[in-house]
Amino acid sequence: MDKQELINKIIESVIGGDESEAEALAKLALDQSFDPLEIINEGYVTGIKQVGDMFESGELFLPELIQSAGAVKKSTALLNDAIKGDTKKDKGKVVIATVEGDMHDIGKAIVSSLMVANGFEVLDLGRDVPIMDIITRAEEFGAQVIGTSALLTTTMVKQQELEKTLRKEGLRDKYKTIVGGAPVTVRWAEKIGADAFAENAGEGVNKIIDLIGG
Amino acid sequence: MVVTRMGDGSFITMTEEEVQRDVEEGMADAVKKGKVEPLGQDEIEHIVEICCRPQKFVSVEKGNELVLTYDSGTLKVTRLGIPIGMPQILQLYERAFSADSLELAYVHYSFKPIKMIVPEEQYAVAETSLVTTAPLLYGAMPNLPLYTQPDGPCPNAAELLPAGKIEEARRGQEEAAEYAIKDMVYVSSGVYEAGADGIDFDTTAAAGDAEFYATLKATEQLKAKYPEMAIEIGMAxxxxxxxxxxxxxxxxxxAGLYPHKQVKLAEKAGANVFGAVVNTNSSRTFPWNLGRAITFCKACTEAAEIPVHANVGMGVGGVPMVMTPPIDCVSRVSTAMAEVVKLDGL
Structure with missing residues (x-):
């Protein structure tokens, strides 16, 4: 199999969420001594980007997205192990939570899944999470980004509380913060001093890449 | 300059050309996402004209009025802290707010908690039907997450999916849907037999396709049991x-159905009225959101064989996402829905 044919098959396996096929193709790429970084970028990353586009346009849904993410995660772990020294690159660590008082975690689960699919290490704290818990867990996890979701006009003020508490604790410059949720807007993000606002899961991933250069 | 708003309710000014551009871009977004037909040039111009009128409150020409229905009616007045009973609230809706149908609703507004208090709700329905004449619906949300852990017995898909447990997540949702169907049929039967004219399944599919499935199945079962029962399915x-x-x-x-396809399944299940929803994008302008909402609702109305009543409220139908929906936008959306879409009701 030549390289281009292999890359096409990898993309196909990612879109189809075929974990065993994706993994087998990663092993084949290593057996044939192809550049692992090139295989990751042109095969797996291209595939998961197409999955993200199909998810955004409603052609495939969360369970399929997660299957594809699983396929990418296992295969790229194999290829990553073969990448030597400083060419290996981690995308970054993100802590994500739905703020205290808010029980909505479907949207946040989608964001979390898409971030994992794109190579971020994600600590998903779930829903109804107090601000101090988010900060404590971010400290323990060594996160670079804190993402919060609020689905209610009554709970979005917790995102502001996060910004204030980070400043009070002298931790604000240590993290990039990103906010989202149905009532949340770019103006709200600016008003409370968050680093970014994301309207949907795909934008969330892109904004985090912009924030930390993942 | 035209004074209008962003989708988050803040005021902005635009030129007429900018309003037209945003209406067209909103329409194009609906066409792309929903794969629906674009509006005609005359319809675009009509929306632009409605957006650009200088009046704060705008309305339709005589003869273009719509049927007005209200969801969760009894909750909205009690939220204001006015100490008043449910029958009296619905008398206000009927006699002061020009409502064409009434909706009685319990504060939890979900079928699961209501099943515990059906006899009390039956009393309220019977009492209200004695003092009102408009069609009386009983409304509640399917609210599937109440059947999943930690609030219910079924495995929670929102926790299982990110962990990659896809089959378990699917089975959990199917199990939750079966519980929801039972409760929807039980509560609806009880209030219908107490005198309600029908049921409003409100905020349907908020938890996704399993919740929509449960609503359609419950509708089907109720229509088989009570062929004369009126059922409205309002989307989330x-x-x-x-x-x-x-x-x-x-x-x-x-999964993935937009209003013009949702309504066909609502019809098939036996619904009498479909409540179409189009989400407002709070980062876009009001003209953008209105152009988009009108495009989706027009496609829905054209596909429908049952009446379509668009949701026009906080964060839907083009109305900005603010606690008290601004009347300048609500009246413009209502006017456009009546005159451009030729909708059946709001």
Whole structure:
């Protein structure tokens, strides 16, 4: 199999969420001594980007997205192990939570899944999470980004509380913060001093890449 | 300059050309996402004209009035802290607010908690039907997450999916849907037999395709049991989220359906009225959101054989996402829905 044919098959396996096929193709790429970084970028990353586009346009849904993410995660772990020294690159660590008082975690689960699919290490704290818990867990996890979701006009003020508490604790410059949720807007993000606002899961991933250069 | 708003309610000014551009871009977004037909040039110009009128409150020409229905009616007055009973609230809706149908609703507004208090709700329905003449609906939300852990017995898909447990997540949703169907049929039967004219399944599919499936199945079962029962299915959002991804009704995959396809399944299940929802994008302008909402609702109305009543309220139908929906936008959306879409009701 030549390289281009292999890359096409990898993309196909990612879109189809075929974990065993994706993994087998990663092993084949290593057996044939192809550049692992090139295989990751042109095969797996291209595939998961197409999955993200199909998810955004409603052609495939969360369970399929997660299957594809699983396929990418296992295969790229194999290829990553073969990448030597400083060419290996981690995308970054993100802590994500739905703020205290808010029980909505479907949207946040989608964001979390898409971030994992794109190579971020994600600590998903779930829903109804107090601000101090988010900060404590971010400290323990060594996160670079804190993402919060609020689905209610009554709970979005917790995102502001996060910004204030980070400043009070002298931790604000240590993290990039990103906010989202149905009532949340770019103006709200600016008003409370968050680093970014994301309207949907795909934008969330892109904004985090912009924030930390993942 | 035209004074209008962003989708988050803040005031902005635009030129007429900018208003027209945003209406067209909003329409184009609906066409792309929903794969629906674009509006005609005369319809675009009509929306622009409605947006650009200088009056704060705008309305329709005589003869273009719509049927007005209200969801969760009894909750909205009690939220204001006015100490008043449910029958009296609905008398106000009927006699002061010009409502064409009434909706009695319990504060929890979900079928699961209501099943514990059906006899009390039956009393309220009977009492209200004695003092009002408009059609009386009983409204509640299917609210599927109440059947999943930690609030219910079924495994929680929102926790299982990110962990990659896809089959377990799907089974959990299917199990929750079965519980929801039982409660919807039980509560609806009780209030119908107490004198309600029908049921409003409100905020349907908020938890995705399994919740929409449960609503359609409950509708089907209720219509088989009570052929004369009126059923309204009101949606939660414009798009059925594929949280399960494989559920079908009448051979149609539920995930990913937009209003013009949702309404066909509502019809098939036996619904009498469909409440179309189009979400407002709070980062876009009011003209953009209105152009988009009108495009989706027009496609829905054209596909429908039952009446369509668009949701026009906080964060839906083009109305900005603010606690008290601004009347300048609500009246413009209502006017456009009546005159451009020729909708059946709001």
């Amino acid at each position: 959002g414009e798009f059925v989220l594929g949280f399960h991804g494989q559920l079908e009704y009448d051979g149609v995959r539920l």
